[in-house]
Structure formats: structure tokens, C-alpha cells
Amino acid sequence: MVGYDPRAQKLPLRAQEAALAGSAAGMVTRAVISPLDVIKIRFQLQIESVSSTTPGGKYWGLLQAARCIRTEEGLAAFWKGHVPAQLLSICYGAVQFTTFEFLTKAVHDTTPFDSQTSGVHFLCGGLAACSATVTCQPLDTLRTRFAAQGEPKLYKNLTDGVRTMWRSEGVLTFYRGLSPVLIAVFPYAGMQFFFYNVFKRLLAPPPSAGKSRESLRSIVCGSAAGMISKTVTYPLDLFKKRLQVGGFEEARIQFGQVRRYRGLADCVAQISREEGVRGFFKGLSPSLLKAALSTGLTFFCYELFLNAFRDLKDLNGRAAAR
Template identity: 45%
Template sequence: MELKQGAGLSNAFIAGGVSGSLTRAILSPVDVLKIRFQLQLEPIKNVSQSKYKGVWQAVKTILVEERITAFWKGHIPAQTLSVLYGAIQFAAFESTRSIAVGLYPSLPDNPVFLSALNTYCGSLAAGGATCVCYPFDVLRTRLIGQGEPKVYRSITHAVKLMYRESGISTFYKGLVPTLTQNALYAGIQFGIYTTLMTVWKNLSTSKKNSTAPFVCGMLAGLFGKTFLLPFDMVKKRLQVIGFHEARKPFGRTQVYSGMIHCFHVVYKEEGLKAFYKGASVSVMKATLVTALSFWLYEEMIKILENARNY
């Protein structure tokens, strides 16, 4: 991941957007499962009051009650989110890193500096992308979180009802834990990914290895998500505040006043394990998303640079 002069930043923006779009389209069903598990207050196990008792049971239930299209609920705002987030994040990462290297030209030879720099720039890039794209994330969660009959007939209808609910602030519910999670997660991702890629290149005898971005991205996603699952779960709970009538078919509901209150109530009423509801699906999704994102990004950069040089 090296920013080129001239068209480098625009290439990063385009490649990041394409990477986000394709990754979202492929892994949307996993995302739907993850969100459904995180929003359920009851345990994810075979007890009578739980709607979803496990991965395969959840898949069968969704297929029977909502058909296969349910696995792509909220896909338009999700795609918008992914394209914008991927484009902004990768372009911001490349540009901030390029500025930092320009300010300290002698330090990039230091592997410790490079790792710290990539972590820091990754966090900054994710923070900026999150602030810009967050309303689409809330909208996506609401659309995925509703069952049948639908509360929101369309995206436009959802936006109108959500705005009527409590104004523009509705689209920023759960922003604090999301910023915390995304900044830390992206920092870990970029730091681990770029470090592993450097090690891979130093150990590999082949100059061209398209497997490296996928494997290194997969490991970066695995480590990052494992540590930050609680923030992701709390974010989802906060995003559906004011949406509890539509959540009744899925089980018990709960109102939270903010991030700290949500952490407290979840721990008190559901226990520590609740922060890791759907952990297997969440980690699998994060691992695949990160692997695909970095691999697709690197491949798109190659395609764009080859097209430019043609």
C-alpha cells in the first residue's frame, strides 16, 4: 500500500469504494445474522423464549418467515455505506500516511515507526469515514432489524419516520461507541495488516503473490474484531432505540439512555456473555470482510495503475 504521485489518491478512493461494494454484496447474509443476534436480548441458545437459538436455526427461521431476500434487507443503504466508507477510509489512510512520511522522511526505515504510523493513520481515517457515513449505518440496522409486516416500506419512508421520531439526532444514535470501535478496529487492522505484509514480502521469494493481502487481511480482521466485539453489540442496541414496537416479534426489548447505561444494563441483566452474542458470526464476518477488502483493494489498485500506464 504505497501512495503514488499524481493519480494515487484518486486510485485509492476508487479502489476503496469498489472493495467496499463487492465485499458488502458477498457478505450481506452474514451481516444480517450478526445484527439479528446482537439485537436479541434473550440468550442465543435452545430455550423457549429465544427466537434465534443458533446459526442454522436462525437461517431456517428467516427463510421461512421472510424469504431469502431478507438476507439482503437494507442492502441499498448498506451499499452506500460500504462504498463511501471504503473510499474515504482508504483515501484518507493513504493521504495521511503520505503526509506523515513527508514530514519525517528518515523514519519510514524504522519498522516500529511504520507500524505505529499505520495504526494511527488507520484510526484517523476510520474516524473521518464513520462521521460521514454513520446515518447509513443506522438506517441499515433499522431495515435489517425489522421483521414482517415491515414498519418501513422503503428507504424514503424509513428516513421520514426516523426523522419524525426525534429529528436529525436519530441518525446518530450509537455514534460514540461506533467511533470508539471503528477507530480502534481500523488502527489495529491497518497496523497488523501492513506489518504482516512487510514480513511476508521480506520472507517471500516471489515478487508477485496475490494471496498475501487476503491472508494478512484475514489475520488483521480476526485479531481486531475479537477485542472489540462489545462495542459493536452496544452500538447495534443503541441504533434501534425508539424502534421497539417493530422489535416485539423478535422478543423482549430494552431502552438505553446512552453507551455507559447500555453497558451497565446488558451486564446486569444478561451477563458478560451477552457482549459476545453472535461472536462466531461476528468474527467470521470481520475476518472475511477484512480479507476481501484488502485483497480487492490491492487488486483494484493494480488494475487502475495498469490502465493508467497503458
């Protein structure tokens, strides 16, 4: 189980160990799910009029989009923005899981609630994600812009992207889309931790089960939790992506129509008017695949690294006692 557990037989973890396990989990997961992330972002950003009788977008299916990107931009295009995305994942995983472990321990120490209940995991998971989001939002904006741009590239590399955005749009541009993501991230992450806890309890293996079955349980529970959470909060993720590419129209023009939004309310109104309710769920299919893979892998890798740290501490403790 993730989170502070006073009933655990092994030695408690330090904050540095939780941060390292979270960073490693984020790094591994990001490398695997990057292609789905790029495809999802492309779908989220293209404009298609609900009143049009002909397709208005460059991409209309998961496989078609993958073939199109591969043909026009090469295989490396599926890892566009991978450097800021990896920095984002490493930073986000470290802050989120360290904060989560700290909060669950604080609940155990200062309240009468059990730190391993699903409700506590929902609250602590949501708060931990909010803290990680505020910390890592500039990297998320950079990741979105790199994944969104076509050829020729507007930003040559990460340093050029930061310098160009800073000079032309100001420091606040790195926090574009923060409002919808903060609104969405609390229930999204909260539900991830909540359902992961619920499913792990429902699918608890017998005491004789081996490590392979426990690993499979972590992946299955994490994947199910990720898909449920993503479906519920998906429109807010789309609004965030649309706002993050504001002022970035030059690099988007080859993908079809572009729009400018004055803020979150204007973004919602324009999408509703021009693209209908379906517009709020563009890119949902690759996003659900990504959510299943990323959440399952994240929880699996996090627990894998946590258990490795705990086993190492136990071995060192027994060696010192001899």
C-alpha cells in the same frame, strides 16, 4: 502494500483513484457478506436473561438462525437493508482509503517516520476510519434498522425510512450509537491496518512468486487482521447496534424482549446486569466470519483495483513517451 510508499516503482495515485478503488472494494465486499451481517445484527439485538433457565432468544445458533430467517422471511431477508448498506460501504471505503493514503503521504512528507511501518499504519488507519465513520453514520443507522426489522416491515424503502425517522425522532436519531462506534473504530481499524501490514511482511513471497500467490496473501493477511481486530473491539459494536434501534421497538417485538437505553453507560449496565458478560459477545461467531471475509476481501479488492490503476497509468505513460 496499501498506503503511500516512496519506494514504489510505479506512479503515485491521485485521491480520486484511491476513492474509486476504496468504493469498489466496499461494494464487492458488502454484496458477499450481507447475509452474515443480517444474522449478526439479529443476535446482537435479542435479549436473553442470564438468570433464565430457558432460552430467551429467537436465535441460538448460526445455522438455526439462517434456517429461521430463510423459512419465515424468505431468501431476500439476508439482504435486508442492502441499499443503505451498499451506500454505506461505497461511501465508507472511499473516505477511509482516501484519508489513509493522504495521511500516510503526510507522515512521509512532514515527519521522520517511515510511512510503511506498522505503527504509522495503526495511527493513520484509525484516524481514517474515524473520519469515514462520522461521514457515514446515518447510513449505518439506516442499515441496522432495515436489517433488524421483521415482517411486516415498518419502513417500506430507504426514502420512507429516512422520512419516518426524521419526522418521528428528529435528525439526531441518525447518529444514535455514534459514541461507542467512535470509541471502537479507532483501535479496530487501526489494528486492521497494523496487523495487515505485519502479516504481509511476515508472509512476504519470494520475488519469483506470481500474482495468484500475492492475491492469496492479501486475503489471508486481511482475514487474520479482521478477526483479531473484531474480537478485541466487539462489545462496542454490540452497544452501538443496541443504541441504534432505540425508538424502533415496534418492529422488534416479534423477536422477543426489547429494551430502552438512556445512553451508552445505561446500555452497558443493563446488558451486564441482565445478560452477563456473555451478553457483550452475542453474535460473535457470525461477526468473526464476516470480519474475516470482509477485511480479507476489502484489502484484496482495494489492492487489486489500485494495481489496475497503476498498471494503466504506466501503460499510458510509456505510450506517451514513445
